[in-house]
Amino acid sequence: MTPLFAALDATGALRFVSEVERGADCGCVCPVCGSSLVARQGAANEWHFAHEASLEQPECEAAALRVLRRLMLEHLQARAAAAGLGLPAFRQRVAIVRALVNLHEDVQWDVRLIGELQWQAPSEAHDPVARGRLDTGVDLHLHLHVAVDDTPPIWPECEGAQLVYRCRWPPASVLRDRRGVARYLDQQAELLWHQHPDTHGLVAGARARLETRSGQLYRNWLAMADAAGGPSHIDDIDAPPPKPLFYGPGTLPTPEQAPRYACAPDHAPNVSFTFYRLADNQSWLLYRLHSTGPTDWRSKSEKFYALAPYPRPFEGWTQALPETVGVADPFIGVIRCRSFLDAVTHLSRRTVLTRSSRDPAAFAGL
Known part of the structure; x- marks a missing residue:
């Protein structure tokens, strides 16, 4: 509760605590409940108004605001x-x-x-x-x-x-x-x-330009990745099929063979998890959600991300992050992020420790 620094006099005018007589002689009332106030003008604490005999109502807590x-x-x-x-x-x-x-x-x-x-x-x-x-x-x-x-x-x-x-x-x-x-x-x-x-x-024009640049970057990256895999041998019927392209180095397990982690509900296969420990000792995992449809990541134009309380849900986790970051989904136990950038920006400003790994067990005890 914030101390009340100004109140209403008998005429309804707003009077600051420094403008009135000390104690009950201030002649002021609460702007919320209308009860009589006393002016506290001591030497130890900040000057403020208080209700006589502590008769304030619960709604009076918002009086200063x-x-x-x-x-x-x-x-x-x-x-x-x-x-x-x-x-x-x-x-x-x-x-x-x-x-x-x-x-x-x-x-x-x-x-x-x-x-x-x-x-x-x-x-x-x-x-x-x-x-x-x-x-x-x-x-x-x-x-x-x-x-x-x-x-x-x-x-x-x-x-x-x-x-x-x-x-x-x-x-x-x-x-x-x-x-x-x-x-x-x-x-x-x-x-x-x-x-x-x-x-x-x-805004629409800027978004269209960014979509064009994004598509060009994807095409350039895929062209470089395909070139790095060697000649395509399109004319060679007996040539083996080209190696699949994965997001990340090395050959990853198929989605069916990829391990599943209970601490990251509904995570996509073969994703990397980012661990954030905040100043209030809350810990979160940021990761991409599983998407239905084709398994080739290149065909997915939009990615969806989630934040899961780590290593398990804690009391009040559904209200721990602002709505600008995401919306709580208690059914599966995650915060569905509104955007990847908003989530990373919010967490990065408050984190005291961050790590990344494909196995959430790497964050145990951090």
Whole structure:
């Protein structure tokens, strides 16, 4: 629970703890439950408001967050009224990550607001605080987000564009007075795009170019691999068939003969497993899932990956990773990754040890 740094006075105005009398003489009430508060202004702890006789309700735990969101909204409205709300350029990275390729291209375009924003009175934290119209022809939904940890926000889906006014939770010294919060928002809060439809076709164009490059890389690699195997002897009827091409060195067992590992449910045959041990001592295996259909990996245009808790599921594993990484499938016991790149990026930033092997037993005890 974050201490309440500001509250409402008898007129409904927001008062900081440094602006009122000490103790019960502060004349303020909780912005959530309306109960009377006392101003704690001691020398040992950070100044804050507290409920009289500890009469706070469970929902009052979010009071400080609600107050900061109100201050962010007021700050954003004042900024828009004074100089207009300058929107950042929309940027998006388009990527293709497959067995042999890791390609990306960055696209961006400028976005401007048409007319004025229509400010809203949101009832829930995920509701937009303003709506408007963009010169790209789509509706704008403006949200507020206070990042108290690394958990990404979840916004309701919409057909238009979503813009987020975001800041991290300020240190306690900033929350002492109004000027400190205003200065913090000026320096730290930022407008970020969450989504924008591809109205200009730039994302689709970038993806098409990457697909072309990816296909060319596959064809080049296969040509080199076939050439390395010696002459094809196409005209020689009695010549033995060419050796099969495998992903990786050496001759691998057939899918039917490949070993199976219980700690990596539904893994593809002959895959390499990547082990990640995170700072919180959680351990995960990243690997490619088994695919139905032709066994020749060259015919597969899309690969699907999973994360399995290692060496076995631990309590809370289904909620241990954010939804941006993947979706839990408790039935088979894995996190189905949304993309290989997102999973690797998230884990790499938090890992303290990583190893790779075709046998998960190599990671025992790490």
